[in-house]
Amino acid sequence: MRRSFQWTIILGVLLALTLGVAACGGDDDSTGTGEQNTDTSTPQEGKKGGKLISLWTDDVDNIDCGITYYQMGFQVCAATQKSLYNYKPEDAVNAVPDLAESDPQISEDGKTVTVKIKSGVKFSPPVNREVTSKDVKYAIERGFFNTTNNGYAGAYFGDLEGAKVGADPGTKISGITTPDDQTIEFHLKKGTGGVVAGALALPLSAPVPEEYAKKFDAKNPSDYGANQVSTGPYMIENDASGKAVGYQAGRRIHLVRNKNWDESLDFKPAYLDEIDMPQGNDDTTVAARKILDGDAMINGDFSPDPPVLKQVTENSPEQLVLQPNGGGRWVAMNTTIKPFDNPDVRRAVVAGFDREAMRLTRGGKLIGDIPTHMIPPEVPGFEEAGGLEGPGIDFMSHPAGDAALSAEYFKKAGYASGKYEGTESILMVGTSEGVAEKAALVAKENFEKMGFKINLKLVTQDAMYTKFCNSPPAHVVICPNVGWLKDFSDAQTYLDPTFNGDNILQTGNSNWSQLDDPELNKMMNDAKLVTDPQERADAWAEIDKKITELAPAINWVWDKTPLIRSNNVNAQASAFLGQWDLAFTSLK
Amino acid sequence: MAAYIVRRLIWVVFLLFVVTLITFIVFTVLPAADPAVLRAGRQPSPELVESIRKQFGLSDPAPVQFIRYIGDILPFVGHDGVNFGYSYQSNQAVLPQILDRLPATMFLTAGAVVIWLCVGIPIGMISAIKTGTLLDRLTMGIALVFISAPVYFFGLVALYLFDDSIGIWKVFPGSGAYQDATDIPGKAAALIMPWFVLAAAFAAIYARFLRGNLIDTMQEDYIRTARAKGLSERRVIFRHGVRSAITPIVTLLGLDIGILLGGAILTETVFNIQGIGRFAYEAIVRFDLPQIQGTVLFGAFFIVIMSLVVDILYAFIDPRVRY
Numbered sequence: 042m043r044r045s046f047q048w049t050i051i052l053g054v055l056l057a058l059t060l061g062v063a064a065c066g067g068d069d070d071s072t073g074t075g076e077q078n079t080d081t082s083t084p085q086e087g088k089k090g091g092k093l094i095s096l097w098t099d100d101v102d103n104i105d106c107g108i109t110y111y112q113m114g115f116q117v118c119a120a121t122q123k124s125l126y127n128y129k130p131e132d133a134v135n136a137v138p139d140l141a142e143s144d145p146q147i148s149e150d151g152k153t154v155t156v157k158i159k160s161g162v163k164f165s166p167p168v169n170r171e172v173t174s175k176d177v178k179y180a181i182e183r184g185f186f187n188t189t190n191n192g193y194a195g196a197y198f199g200d201l202e203g204a205k206v207g208a209d210p211g212t213k214i215s216g217i218t219t220p221d222d223q224t225i226e227f228h229l230k231k232g233t234g235g236v237v238a239g240a241l242a243l244p245l246s247a248p249v250p251e252e253y254a255k256k257f258d259a260k261n262p263s264d265y266g267a268n269q270v271s272t273g274p275y276m277i278e279n280d281a282s283g284k285a286v287g288y289q290a291g292r293r294i295h296l297v298r299n300k301n302w303d304e305s306l307d308f309k310p311a312y313l314d315e316i317d318m319p320q321g322n323d324d325t326t327v328a329a330r331k332i333l334d335g336d337a338m339i340n341g342d343f344s345p346d347p348p349v350l351k352q353v354t355e356n357s358p359e360q361l362v363l364q365p366n367g368g369g370r371w372v373a374m375n376t377t378i379k380p381f382d383n384p385d386v387r388r389a390v391v392a393g394f395d396r397e398a399m400r401l402t403r404g405g406k407l408i409g410d411i412p413t414h415m416i417p418p419e420v421p422g423f424e425e426a427g428g429l430e431g432p433g434i435d436f437m438s439h440p441a442g443d444a445a446l447s448a449e450y451f452k453k454a455g456y457a458s459g460k461y462e463g464t465e466s467i468l469m470v471g472t473s474e475g476v477a478e479k480a481a482l483v484a485k486e487n488f489e490k491m492g493f494k495i496n497l498k499l500v501t502q503d504a505m506y507t508k509f510c511n512s513p514p515a516h517v518v519i520c521p522n523v524g525w526l527k528d529f530s531d532a533q534t535y536l537d538p539t540f541n542g543d544n545i546l547q548t549g550n551s552n553w554s555q556l557d558d559p560e561l562n563k564m565m566n567d568a569k570l571v572t573d574p575q576e577r578a579d580a581w582a583e584i585d586k587k588i589t590e591l592a593p594a595i596n597w598v599w600d601k602t603p604l605i606r607s608n609n610v611n612a613q614a615s616a617f618l619g620q621w622d623l624a625f626t627s628l629k
Numbered sequence: 630m631a632a633y634i635v636r637r638l639i640w641v642v643f644l645l646f647v648v649t650l651i652t653f654i655v656f657t658v659l660p661a662a663d664p665a666v667l668r669a670g671r672q673p674s675p676e677l678v679e680s681i682r683k684q685f686g687l688s689d690p691a692p693v694q695f696i697r698y699i700g701d702i703l704p705f706v707g708h709d710g711v712n713f714g715y716s717y718q719s720n721q722a723v724l725p726q727i728l729d730r731l732p733a734t735m736f737l738t739a740g741a742v743v744i745w746l747c748v749g750i751p752i753g754m755i756s757a758i759k760t761g762t763l764l765d766r767l768t769m770g771i772a773l774v775f776i777s778a779p780v781y782f783f784g785l786v787a788l789y790l791f792d793d794s795i796g797i798w799k800v801f802p803g804s805g806a807y808q809d810a811t812d813i814p815g816k817a818a819a820l821i822m823p824w825f826v827l828a829a830a831f832a833a834i835y836a837r838f839l840r841g842n843l844i845d846t847m848q849e850d851y852i853r854t855a856r857a858k859g860l861s862e863r864r865v866i867f868r869h870g871v872r873s874a875i876t877p878i879v880t881l882l883g884l885d886i887g888i889l890l891g892g893a894i895l896t897e898t899v900f901n902i903q904g905i906g907r908f909a910y911e912a913i914v915r916f917d918l919p920q921i922q923g924t925v926l927f928g929a930f931f932i933v934i935m936s937l938v939v940d941i942l943y944a945f946i947d948p949r950v951r952y
Contacts, residue, residue, distance in 0.1 A: 192670025
């Protein structure tokens with residue numbers, strides 16, 4: 042009896058160690074090749090039918106496609122709604138008509154955007170009727186209601202004549218006109234038609250029937266999301282009254298076929314019959330193993346932990362796709378606080394920073410490339426800014442850091458020793474959650490190697506964003522855990538909120554470096570008025586180069602989202618979403 | 630007795646008010662994050678944040694927000710019946726979500742209670758009767774392990790060993806199986822591991838507690854008298870010893886059930902059981918104040934009600950107790 046008791050203890054300790062190592066993520070570099078398994082090939086023909094399970098940890102930010110502003114909500118909406126424009130899985134750059142029948146027409150002065158929509162597209166039950174241009178008008182108007190408060194309506198559609206954030210439900214926007222059932226016109230106060238046209242690929246432009254939705258939108262908060270109708274190949278399972286019984290907040294989203302969807306009016310094949318998204322799979326190691334060993338499963342809103350990534354790369358690379366997601370991560374330096382108000386100090390820091398060590402905290406080469414400038418891959422302007430090779434800026438050319446180059450820049454900044462010589466304590470606020478905490482610790486170490494005295498404060502991610510890093514009055518000097526994702530394929534959505542001095546806010550600020558260069562601001566404000574897509578890409582590429590030269594941040598990875606699937610799933614990644622494309626995925 | 634119950638119910642209302650007030654103060658006056666900025670998303674312009682504050686009443690003074698919340702949760706005062714507010718994140722009403730999750734928590738609690746009573750009570754009795762023997766030492770040693778092992782760790786070990794999809798011995802339905810199950814037998818099967826994981830520490834605590842109580846009780850004079858009168862040892866133990874020693878267990882049981890009905894957070898999280906505990910965890914992670922307040926209120930309600938139930942039961946179990 043005593044012996045079995047001892048063995049119980051020994052086994053318990055061994056299991057704890059195993060789980061502890063797995064949970065910590067280890068510190069070994071991936072030996073996989075970071076460039077493989079990036080599947081952006083043309084989607085293959087799939088088998089019709091079947092049910093797919095996508096494991097999630099948490100819920101969407103909002104089930105209402107007119108409110109959601111994060112990738113996972115966009116993934117669901119891409120399957121259930123036809124926005125005016127959308128992206129084919131293999132092309133993250135060029136949106137194609139979805140509800141629209143052709144490309145948007147932008148007037149010479151950029152103040153009018155005209156879109157023609159297809160005939161014959163119908164709403165799902167219980168509405169059942171054909172979609173008209175008025176439904177798109179209402180969809181965008183409701184984004185401004187004070188019972189919905191869409192997060193990007195003001196940012197991208199705020200130049201519409203008559204648009205006002207926080208309007209009462211039912212308020213019309215005079216700048217959206219519908220001369221006939223198939224035509225919609227957007228009249229703008231400024232010549233920002235180029236960016237408005239791009240924003241029409243966001244789910245806010247998916248049509249909403251006013252006669253059905255207005256009673257839900259009149260409530261505070263609107264519960265249209267829990268009663269929504271669809272125009273895409275799938276819909277959230279609902280009952281006869283329209284209540285979305287397939288949506289159980291925090292528990293599950295269940296999609297079924299939209300019987301009113303006409304595949305001849307859509308570029309999406311929609312192979313699957315059902316898609317089930319159970320939530321609450323917090324132990325992502327367990328969830329990842331279920332997917333890899335299981336049947337008809339994919340990952341949803343989580344990435345596999347670094348040890349699982351390593352295991353998949355070595356043992357079953359065909360079950361892994363590394364999808365660039367149009368996002369990046371950086372360590373922001375506050376350009377309004379000494380010594381980071383000196384560009385040469387910032388350049389010295391970037392030059393000497395070991396960005397490979399930062400990348401290792403998230404899994405190494407697999408999870409993305411080390412940037413050479415700002416705009417990430419798959420976003421217009423990336424190639425124009427130099428692509429992977431970059432524009433040849435010296436302090437961005439050494440991923441593991443170059444102490445000699447760093448010393449040169451410190452000397453230029455007046456620090457003869459080649460390191461920072463100040464004695465003050467510098468406030469760095471990072472997150473205490475998951476692998477991001479490790480990144481904060483690596484960042485601290487890097488700064489300290491260069492002579493800085495760092496006071497690192499670790500808080501929850503929400504507190505970091507809302508109380509510290511996104512709040513200029515908090516006077517945080519370094520924010521090591523920040524990053525951004527494009528909203529749609531336009532570099533403005535990536536660079537303008539994060540580096541335009543006109544966008545520095547006292548709360549909710551995303552220009553974490555508080556970069557406020559008048560010349561740069563003017564370049565960005567001028568670029569917003571460019572309507573031709575190639576000219577926009579060129580203009581934002583120039584802006585990218587200037588931002589990079591000013592070195593407001595240590596840009597340490599262009600993100601790739603690791604996506605895993607069961608062996609019997611023919612899963613197709615969406616280059617735009619950086620997630621699986623549910624409407625192109627099938628079972629083998 | 631009736632007067633006692635009425636007095637206690639009034640006390641329940643007062644306690645719930647105080648708990649609600651403390652929760653409100655902690656999460657409103659001393660917040661860790663700004664819920665309006667969180668809700669606004671990635672480009673929170675001042676106009677948008679202001680509109681969201683107005684939407685959720687966050688721009689009103691704190692006392693006004695609190696009074697409005699109390700009015701909404703009282704059945705005949707709020708205009709929407711009993712209204713626990715709406716999630717800042719998902720816009721979904723909080724009370725229906727709590728009620729939707731309650732059956733999972735109740736099922737989890739009920740099963741665990743049955744197991745820990747069926748295991749803990751007999752082991753406690755045997756240990757007390759066979760004090761100092763190898764059996765006593767072994768059972769109390771194992772009890773110590775179960776008390777010491779955190780539920781989270783124990784749950785992960787159970788999944789690692791017995792989960793039918795990823796375990797070494799694929800025996801029981803694992804994480805997420807509860808919400809996939811569609812009938813009672815399926816849900817019961819999905820709860821086998823969570824029941825045992827949750828019950829393990831409680832069974833150990835109850836065994837040790839009963840053992841201690843019973844050992845003390847068996848030293849009492851009236852036990853010696855019972856033996857002297859010629860009663861069988863079985864009758865002495867069960868009729869006189871256990872009956873007296875078990876009354877504190879009733880109090881403990883009531884409080885433990887009350888606490889678990891407020892949500893076994895760790896067990897529900899490990900096994901992905903969508904109960905109130907998990908809901909509370911999500912609320913805290915998202916800093917969703919209406920959800921936090923709703924789950925705290927529910928948890929407090931069950932604890933004070935179970936405390937009242939236990940006190941009433943006492944009057945029936947122990948004839949010396951009168952109200």
